[in-house]
Structure formats: C-alpha cells, structure tokens
Amino acid sequence: MIEFKNVCKKYPNGTLALDDVSLKIDDGEFVFIVGESGAGKSTMLKTLFREEKISSGTLIVDGYDLRKTPNRKIPHYRRNLGIVFQDFRLFPNKTVFENVAFAMRAIGVPSRDINRRVPTILRIVNLQDKAKSFPRELSGGEQQRVALARALANNPSIIIADEPTGNIDPKLSLEIMNLLIKIHKHGKTVIVVTHEKNFVDYFQQRVITIKDGHVVDDKVGGMFDE
Amino acid sequence: MSKKQRSRYSLGYLISQAFKSLFRNGMMSVASIAVLMSCLTVMGSFALLVYNINYNLDQLGSLNEIVVYCDTDLSDEDVDAIGRRVRLMDNVNEEAVKLITKEEVLIEERQKYSEFTDLFDQMDQSGVNPYPDTFVIQYEDNNKVSALQMELEQIEGVHKVQCRADLAETIESLKNSIIFIFMWFLVILFLVSVFVIINTIKLAVHSRKQEISIMRYVGATRWFITTPFVIEGIIIGVVSSGIAYAIEYFLYRTVYNAVSVNYGMIDIVPFGELQNVLLIGFAAVGIITGIIGTSISLSKHLKA
C-alpha cells in the first residue's frame, strides 16, 4: 500500500512541487495521474522511488516509511518497484535480452536464473521473437515494451510509469496502455502519469488530478478535465 | 542457489565489468597508467637515490675518529704513557688506538713530497724531526665525543685534539634536509597520482552514467555499483606499479654498472637488497592511490 500524508516537496531552489498531498493507493490498484505541465506529477513519482526525499509529511510504501528509511536500505526497497520512463532508457549496445537481463544482474541474480526468466518476461510483453534484436532495430512501442519488461524483471509489486506513451506513435500507444492494464490484472499496483486524454477516458480507472502541487480531483472512472 | 554461490557469481561479474570499463575507456586508462607509472618511477628513483646518499654519508660519518697530536719534544716513553692512558679512557675502543710515530710521519711526508728531497735531507742532517707523534683513536659513542675530546686535551704532552664530530653533525643535518625534501616530493607526487586516478574514474563513471542510474532504479546496492570501479582503480594501480618496478630494475642496474666502474669510491647498495621493499612500496602506493582516487570520484556521483 502507498500512503501520502500531508506530503510537501520543496526543491533546493525553493520550488514547492508538492504541497500538502494526501492520498492512498491500495495494492493492486490502477491509477492514472494527470495534470498540466509543471503540476508536480513527476515529482510525486520521484518521491515514490526515493529519487527525491520529501520535505515534510509522511510517505509510506509497503511498510517503508520513506522519510526515515536509511540510504543503505533503499536498494532493497527499490527492488519492489518497476520504473518506466518516457524516453525508454535502454542500452543501445545491448540486445533486448541483455537489456532485460541487466536489471537482474544488477541485483546479483545468477545467470542460470536469468536465462530462465528473461524469455518468460519477454513473452509477457510479446517480444519473444526480438530477444536478439538491438533497440535501434525496434519501433518506439517495442522499445517501450522492452523497458517495461526490464521493469518487470525482478517481479516488483508496484509499476510506476512516467508518460510511457509520450514518445510513441499514437497508434502504438494503445498496446502499451493495454499491456499496463494486463499487468494490473495480474495483481500489480500500476501508477501511470499521462497526458493522453483519450486513454484516460477510455479505460475508466481511478484518476488523480494534480495542480500546482495539490491533489484537486481523485475519482474512480474519472475523466480527463483540465 | 546458496548465498555463497551467488556472491561468488557476482564477484566474477563485477571483475569482468571492471575490465570491460578499462577497455572501454582505453585511452584514458592507458594515460592514467602511464602517469601513475611515471610518478611511481620518479618516486622510486628518488627514494633509491636518497637511500644511497644516506648510505654513503653514513659510512663517512661512521669513521668515529679522533686524532691526537702530541707535542713534538716528547720522549718515546712519554708517548707510550699517553698511549696507555688513552686506551684506558671511557668511550675509547681499546683495540683501535693507533700510534703513528713521528718517524713514520716523516717517511710518509718524504714519499708524499718526493720532489723536495733536499728539504728532507736537511732535516736528516740537523737531526730535527718537526712532526708530532700522532694517535688515531676510534671512539664508540658519538654523543659523548665532546667529553672525550676535553679529557684528551687535558693530558700532559698533548698538543692538539682534532675531532670529526663536526663532520658527523654536518652529515646528519644534510641527511635530514634530504629526507625533508624527499618527503615533500613524495607527497606532491602522491597527490598528482590521486588526481589522475580521480579523473580516470570520473570519466569511467560518466561514460556509465545511464547504466548506473538504471542500476539504482532496479535496486542495485551501492556495493554492487561501486565495486567494479574500485577494482578498476586497483588494476590501474597494480599494472602501474608492475611496470614501474620493471623500469626501476633496469634503470638501477644501468646506473649501478656505470657508477661502480667510474666512481669506485661511491658505494651503491645492490638492487637485491632493496627489491622487496621497493616492490611492496610500489604495490602499496599504487593500490592505495587507486582506491583513494576511485572513492573520491565516486562519492560525488552516487547517493542512495
């Protein structure tokens, strides 16, 4: 479970990016986060994976009180999260297989286990035939699926995606969204920041709207209204 | 999969990562090995030079000699009496009290100034030997030498006492200033080496920035992220010290041969006596510089 209680985030330059945010996200929920540019959406995700520390309030994720968790415990905390970015962040000189395997190697998973698990995960994102391809040989949608596969590699319970379709041809965006829904249906908590009004309206999930660092709207089956 | 197997697997992976990084930053790795190697060679040569200078100075200083000149008008018995007294004195090495009689001095001088035979012939004719009987005394303790000198001067029939203590003192202070300069030199070279390593590793970190950020996102521990860089730093250190040692070996041999042929009076310590210290010193400095340089460049780049 994720719980924000009166969370504020002030950047060192004085920008108040999150201002008294309180909300709960239950295990297995699917949540869209919407809001205009500069509203604080990315900041919210960054506090979740502790890229940024919150300035005040309480943020508890799966029992970790993130303001009090010492740095040395953060790596283990992060293994419970899968993160996807707008710009994929794949390694251009590694194959699809190696890009996914990298997430496992980075936490010391033995090769034998990696060789077994990567094909399974590639199957989930429907890229089993592209294991040996390099990112430049793939479409934007396929590249984002590789990134998603990497996020899933260590079987996290929470998937966080910051504008996952932002760099993708609109025609291919739908398959990414469908994939995220599919992952949610397999029991994972999925949090998606997006600007895509069509999808938000279409999928009828919980929608949290942020404006100037405040939560201004939070309803299930919500619509995109700015 | 047991935990032990797992960590052994990881270590292999981390070491292979370190080598990959070394090759990926080929030019920079070569450059930093070259610089560290040069620093070590200069440090090593300087250390060996200082060691040899000190060694030679020590030999000079260890003469531990006092020369006693007697009055020229003493009888042989008087001279023997002085000799007996001196031998019984504190701080005097009994076995090493050597009398050079005035006759011996005369013979020595005659040989030295063979072109002035007429002068010595004149002396023979007049039966006057103007040279003093001389005792060369070796003493044991450098610190008590001035007391000994005073005692000797008080003996009846002693004309003059000449001590080498001033020389020993000069040598001592010379040694100290050499060591002082040497230390500063070492510190500066060490800082240069650390600086070079810092930049190499910074570059390595920079070229793997994305990799590092992904590693952090998927929950790699700090240990796992930093170890390849530390290993990289150590490899640079070890390779540099190995090459520096080889260079030093040939350099020393060349200098040794040249000096012992041309300057017999200079005593050079054989390389064999120094090689272990040198090797350990190089390896230690190389590895420590590698680790310190790496740690400094990483601390800025990696938070949690």
Ligand SMILES: Nc1ncnc2c1ncn2[C@@H]1O[C@H](COP(=O)(O)OP(=O)(O)OP(=O)(O)O)[C@@H](O)[C@H]1O
């Ligand atoms: N590292 C930072 N240092 C200082 N200010 C920052 C930093 N990151 C973001 N901000 C500021 O915080 C506010 C919120 O930024 P954030 O990136 O969270 O917005 P966003 O909702 O993700 O916007 P977008 O839709 O454009 O991605 C903005 O005013 C931004 O300028």
Ligand SMILES: [Mg+2]
């Ligand atoms: Mg953003």
